[in-house]
Structure formats: structure tokens, C-alpha cells
Amino acid sequence: MKSTITACPLDCYDACGIVYDEGKLKAFKDGHTNGFLCPHINHYESHARIEKPRYKGEEISMEAALEKLQELFASTLKSEILHYRSSGNFALMQGVTDHVFAQMGTYLTEGTLCDGAGEAGILEGRGSNKNMPLSEIEKSEVVVFWGRNPHVTSSHLLPLLKDKTIIVVDPVKTKIAKMADLHIQIKPHTDIFLAMLLYRFLHIEDSCDDEFLKAFATEYEDYYELTQTIRIKAILEDIGMTLGDIGDFLHLVVAKKTAIVCGVGIQKYRDGADIMRAIDALAVGLGLFTNEGCGVAYLGNSKEGISSPFETQKAKKVSKVSAPFDEFKTVFIQGANPLAQMPDSNRVRSAIKRTENVIYFGLYENETSAIADLVIPAKTFLEKEDVRTSYSHNGMMLMHQQKESETGISEYDLAAFLADAFDVTLQSETAYLEYFKNHAVVKIDGSFEVENRESVPYKEGFDTDDGEFLFLEEFEVPQKVDEGEFYLITPKSAKSLNSQFHRDSHVYLHSTLGFVEGSRVKLLSNKGEAEFIVKVNDDLREDCVLVHSGAKGVNNLTSSTHSYEGKSAIYQENFVRILKID
Numbered sequence: 281m282k283s284t285i286t287a288c289p290l291d292c293y294d295a296c297g298i299v300y301d302e303g304k305l306k307a308f309k310d311g312h313t314n315g316f317l318c319p320h321i322n323h324y325e326s327h328a329r330i331e332k333p334r335y336k337g338e339e340i341s342m343e344a345a346l347e348k349l350q351e352l353f354a355s356t357l358k359s360e361i362l363h364y365r366s367s368g369n370f371a372l373m374q375g376v377t378d379h380v381f382a383q384m385g386t387y388l389t390e391g392t393l394c395d396g397a398g399e400a401g402i403l404e405g406r407g408s409n410k411n412m413p414l415s416e417i418e419k420s421e422v423v424v425f426w427g428r429n430p431h432v433t434s435s436h437l438l439p440l441l442k443d444k445t446i447i448v449v450d451p452v453k454t455k456i457a458k459m460a461d462l463h464i465q466i467k468p469h470t471d472i473f474l475a476m477l478l479y480r481f482l483h484i485e486d487s488c489d490d491e492f493l494k495a496f497a498t499e500y501e502d503y504y505e506l507t508q509t510i511r512i513k514a515i516l517e518d519i520g521m522t523l524g525d526i527g528d529f530l531h532l533v534v535a536k537k538t539a540i541v542c543g544v545g546i547q548k549y550r551d552g553a554d555i556m557r558a559i560d561a562l563a564v565g566l567g568l569f570t571n572e573g574c575g576v577a578y579l580g581n582s583k584e585g586i587s588s589p590f591e592t593q594k595a596k597k598v599s600k601v602s603a604p605f606d607e608f609k610t611v612f613i614q615g616a617n618p619l620a621q622m623p624d625s626n627r628v629r630s631a632i633k634r635t636e637n638v639i640y641f642g643l644y645e646n647e648t649s650a651i652a653d654l655v656i657p658a659k660t661f662l663e664k665e666d667v668r669t670s671y672s673h674n675g676m677m678l679m680h681q682q683k684e685s686e687t688g689i690s691e692y693d694l695a696a697f698l699a700d701a702f703d704v705t706l707q708s709e710t711a712y713l714e715y716f717k718n719h720a721v722v723k724i725d726g727s728f729e730v731e732n733r734e735s736v737p738y739k740e741g742f743d744t745d746d747g748e749f750l751f752l753e754e755f756e757v758p759q760k761v762d763e764g765e766f767y768l769i770t771p772k773s774a775k776s777l778n779s780q781f782h783r784d785s786h787v788y789l790h791s792t793l794g795f796v797e798g799s800r801v802k803l804l805s806n807k808g809e810a811e812f813i814v815k816v817n818d819d820l821r822e823d824c825v826l827v828h829s830g831a832k833g834v835n836n837l838t839s840s841t842h843s844y845e846g847k848s849a850i851y852q853e854n855f856v857r858i859l860k861i862d
């Protein structure tokens with residue numbers, strides 16, 4: 281009998297299990313999915329998708345589109361082709377095209393638009409990025425949400441929070457902040473000070489986990505000295521906090537089973553790695569890496585424990601953050617909307633204008649499909665076989681095909697077409713799927729988990745050369761806004777998944793700034809400008825403006841500089857001014 285089991289393909293912490301029941305998407309009752317999905321998937325099939333391929337604006341058949349693709353590739357030197365793939369669908373078969381492009385000799389990308397700065401900090405401190413899985417949080421007494429917005433981006437965490445003490449560190453009074461026992465409405469980009477001051481007072485109060493420090497983090501005295509370079513009074517005043525906040529925070533977490541749940545909000549800055557590492561150091565000081573229900577959760581590596589059957593090691597690569605599209609004759613874009621989601625949209629637009637052939641392989645119309653010469657519709661996750669893993673739990677989710685459809689082509693079939701045309705060795709789709717599934721172990725309830733992933737990683741020490749945590753040795757003082765400038769924060773929207781689904785067109789401003797709800801304003805940065813409709817929102821700080829990721833034009837304001845470590849985009853380094861336009 282055909283399996284009705286699949287999983288949500290979207291780039292989301294939760295990676296929910298789905299049952300496709302007589303044309304309806306229903307949540308798994310068991311496990312973390314817990315019987316509910318979210319608006320994206322509840323309305324998934326109501327979103328208009330690209331039905332037909334087209335070339336230079338003319339609709340063509342899929343056969344003609346593939347012929348055209350072959351012709352474009354055959355007439356381009358392989359070193360003048362770029363394969364730009366992002367995270368529209370998070371399942372593992374998306375990577376099959378990387379294999380074929382790499383074997384053809386084209387360029388791929390490296391680096392990330394997402395979590396790379398934070399991950400780099402984790403790698404430096406711990407030697408690997410092993411995540412505290414979502415399920416462990418159920419065992420915690422205290423949960424600290426640090427730059428993470430669970431009601432919007434990981435709603436399946438919420439049922440686990442019952443009766444727990446909640447602390448939130450966020451410049452916005454998010455829904456979780458309003459429910460919290462302590463909310464520190466921090467000034468953007470000052471988390472490093474907070475984390476270091478918390479460590480300093482933990483040490484002063486003699487509340488560190490000395491046994492853990494002596495075993496796995498022996499440089500702790502040096503780190504304490506580094507934290508002493510912070511001028512307490514001046515810094516607290518500047519970041520809008522009091523010593524009372526520090527005391528309250530420590531009082532709530534010391535000797536408690538604490539999970540620090542970090543999101544990408546803390547690290548959209550050039551020194552994002554150091555910020556994450558300072559938060560990790562606090563967790564080390566508290567001894568959070570040894571016990572059940574304790575630890576640091578961030579975006580783990582979704583491929584942890586899984587080797588890749590796709591050979592891409594030898595491929596040449598350009599940065600995903602600042603890809604020089606104009607250096608390529610042909611650019612093939614998959615599962616991505618770089619014209620909206622990469623930083624510095626003005627640079628991206630003008631560079632891609634100079635690319636002779638732009639090919640878009642995706643589901644929806646957007647800024648990128650609008651300028652593409654050749655548009656190839658993809659199949660949805662319901663129309664192809666796949667398997668996925670998560671960056672927040674250890675499950676492996678099987679994604680069985682649920683429907684036949686005339687529309688679109690799967691990543692495997694497109695890869696197979698190219699492999700045939702350009703003489704690349706490719707295994708069967710089943711062989712790749714089996715390869716991935718072989719990394720799973722079956723749990724008692726019949727579900728699959730990626731083998732060798734731990735629930736309490738690092739309890740035997742870290743994965744650095746000597747097994748010790750490597751503390752930060754220096755840090756950079758973040759830049760501050762000038763008079764008339766605001767911090768731009770660009771978190772995720774409940775209604776969109778980055779630029780998929782319903783995109784927001786608002787800027788959110790504090791009422792004291794005097795802008796009228798519904799009026800239009802222009803935001804200006806040193807990179808460009810963009811117009812938005814005002815929504816007044818006193819959940820913000822007065823020195824912040826908020827525009828959601830996925831809002832049209834937001835990345836006109838950001839720059840394509842990389843984080844110091846992790847080759848990551850840094851969407852919150854640019855300050856903005858506000859201009860009234862009507």
C-alpha cells in the first residue's frame with residue numbers, strides 16, 4: 281500500500297511530520313509535531329505556483345525547456361556557469377543537482393545567508409556544532425530565548441514550555457517576551473556585553489560550575505579577565521540595562537536545569553561568531569553541557585551524522601553572500617530568490633543584468649523568476665520522493681510521494697537529464713534515497729532518528745584538539761547609531777517563509793517617532809532605499825525599526841559584507857534613516 285507519510289520540506293526548525301489524508305495535509309499526532317502544523321503548510325496548496333516553463337516570456341513545454349537548458353549549457357564554457365542553490369526546500373535530494381553541476385565543472389556557492397556566523401562561533405569554542413535537540417528542552421526548568429522568536433519560527437517548542445521559567449533576550453517585546461518571567465529588551469548588537477557581564481558576575485558570586493571548568497575549560501581565569509575589561513556602569517547605561525537585570529538573570533538560572541535557545545537574531549552582525557561564543561562561554565560557566573535538559577540549542581547542522589553521496593568536493597565555489605553573477609555567462613538558480621533574499625539587492629540586480637542567461641528553477645513567481653530568461657517549474661514536495669533531517673531535532677523524516685502531477689520536474693529528474701546530456705555518472709534515485717535512509721536507526725515508536733546523534737552532546741568534553749572549550753580572547757566593540765539613525769532589525773514573519781507565501785510590506789515603528797499608521801515612508805541606508813507602509817508598534821524599542829525578512833525591498837538597505845568568521849551574510853549591520861513621503 282502507498283504510504284501516506286511525508287514531512288514538511290520548509291526551512292524551519294521544526295521539520296514536522298505530515299500525513300496526506302485524502303487530499304488534506306494533517307499533522308502527525310505523535311512526537312514533536314504534536315498534532316498541529318502551521319499556517320504555511322495549512323494553506324500550502326492554495327498558493328499559486330508556476331505551472332508552465334517559459335523562455336524569454338513565452339510559455340514552452342517541459343521538453344522544450346530541457347532542450348533549451350541543454351543548449352544554453354552546451355554553448356557556455358563550464359567555468360562560466362554558476363549553480364546558485366538556496367534553502368526553498370530543505371530535503372536532502374535538493375543536493376543531487378550540486379553533484380551533476382560539480383561533475384560538469386561549473387561553479388557552486390559556499391557560505392550562507394542564514395546561521396553561519398553563529399555556527400562559526402560554536403565551532404571555534406566547541407570544535408563541532410552538535411545541537412541540543414528540541415526534545416531535551418522538555419526536561420529543562422528554565423528556558424532562555426536569546427534572539428529567537430518561537431511563536432513565529434518554532435511553534436512546536438511552545439507546548440514543551442509549560443510550567444517552566446522563561447527568560448527572553450530580544451530588542452522586541454515578542455509574544456514569548458510578554459509571557460516571560462524576565463525580558464531583557466536589549467539594544468541590538470550588544471548581546472556580547474550582556475553575555476560577558478553575566479559570566480563576570482557568575483564568577484564574582486562564586487556560582488560557576490568549578491568542576492566542569494577544571495575538567496573542560498581550564499582557561500576560565502583568562503576569560504574572566506577579559507570580561508573585566510568591560511566598564512560596567514558605562515556599558516550597562518549604554519545598553520539600557522541595570523545591575524538588577526544581571527542579578528535577576530543569574531538568580532533564575534544558577535543551579536537550574538537551563539536551556540539557552542539561541543536564534544539567528546543574535547548573529548546577523550560581522551562579529552556574530554564572537555557573540556555566539558560569549559553566550560556559549562556563559563553556558564560553560566554554568567556547567568550546562570553535562571546534564572539532561574541543559575545546554576545550548578541553536579541551528580545545528582541538519583546534515584550532522586549524514587555523509588553525502590553527492591560529490592562536490594572538487595567544485596570551484598564563489599560566495600553565496602556576494603556571488604559575482606556578472607562574471608558568469610549562465611546562472612542556474614534553484615530553490616532561491618536571490619534578488620530579494622541576498623543582501624545588497626541593488627548590487628545583485630545590476631550584476632545579474634550582465635549575466636547572459638539566467639535560469640530559475642523554483643515553485644513561485646518572485647523577483648528572480650521575473651528577470652529569468654528560462655523558467656523551469658519544480659515539483660512540490662507532495663509530488664516527489666525525498667527524505668529530510670532537521671537542524672533542531674534528531675529525527676529523519678521520510679517524504680513519500682503523495683500525488684502524480686503534470687506540472688514541474690523533480691530535482692532528481694532534472695539532474696538525470698543533465699547527467700545524460702553531459703556524460704556525468706549518476707546513481708538511481710532509489711539508491712540515493714536508500715543511502716540517506718541507511719544513516720537512520722528505528723526508534724521504539726517506529727520513527728527514524730539519525731544514528732549517532734546525541735541528546736546531551738559534550739558531556740564527555742568538547743571536540744576541540746584538547747577536548748577543552750576555547751574561550752574568546754578578544755572582542756570588538758560594536759558600532760552605535762548616530763543621531764537620526766536607527767537599528768534595522770529584520771526578523772522572520774509569521775505569514776511568510778522568507779520570501780515564500782504572504783510577504784509583509786510594512787515597516788514597524790515606535791509611536792514616539794510620530795509616524796502615522798498607514799502612511800508611507802522611505803528607509804535609507806548607505807546601500808540604498810526602500811519604501812514601506814507604517815505600522816505603529818510599541819513592542820519595539822525607540823531606536824529600532826523592524827522590517828520582516830521577505831518584505832520587498834528590505835535588502836536594498838543591507839550590504840554584502842561577510843561576517844568575520846563563517847562566510848555569512850550580516851543583515852543587521854546597516855543603520856537606517858526614515859523619510860516621510862506622504
Ligand SMILES: Nc1nc2c(c(=O)[nH]1)N[C@H]1C(S)=C(S)[C@@H](COP(=O)(O)OP(=O)(O)OC[C@H]3O[C@@H](n4cnc5c(=O)[nH]c(N)nc54)[C@H](O)[C@@H]3O)O[C@H]1N2
Binds near residue numbers: 426468769773
Ligand atoms: N514563520 C516563519 N518561520 C521561519 C522562517 C520564516 O521566514 N517565517 N524562516 C526560517 C529560517 S530560514 C530561519 S533561519 C529561522 C530563524 O528563526 P529565528 O532564529 O527565530 O530568527 P529571527 O526571526 O530572524 O530572529 C529572532 C529574534 O531575534 C531578535 N533580534 C534581532 N536582533 C537582535 C539582537 O541584536 N539581539 C537579540 N538578542 N535579539 C535580536 C528579533 O527581534 C527576533 O525576535 O526561522 C525559520 N522559520
Ligand SMILES: Nc1nc2c(c(=O)[nH]1)N[C@H]1C(S)=C(S)[C@@H](COP(=O)(O)OP(=O)(O)OC[C@H]3O[C@@H](n4cnc5c(=O)[nH]c(N)nc54)[C@H](O)[C@@H]3O)O[C@H]1N2
Binds near residue numbers: 617
Ligand atoms: N534582510 C534579511 N534578509 C534575509 C534574512 C533576514 O533575516 N533578513 N534571512 C536570510 C535567511 S536566514 C535565509 S535562510 C534566506 C532564505 O532565502 P532563500 O533561500 O532565497 O529562500 P526563499 O525566499 O524562501 O525562496 C525560496 C524559493 O525556493 C523555491 N522552492 C520552494 N520549494 C522548492 C522545491 O521543492 N524545488 C525548487 N527547485 N524550488 C523550490 C520557491 O520558488 C522560493 O521562491 O534569506 C536570507 N535573507
Ligand code: SF4
Binds near residue numbers: 293296
Ligand atoms: S512549523 Fe515549520 S516544519 Fe512545521 S509545518 Fe510549519 S513550516 Fe513546516
Ligand SMILES: [Mo]
Binds near residue numbers: 394395
Ligand atoms: Mo535561514
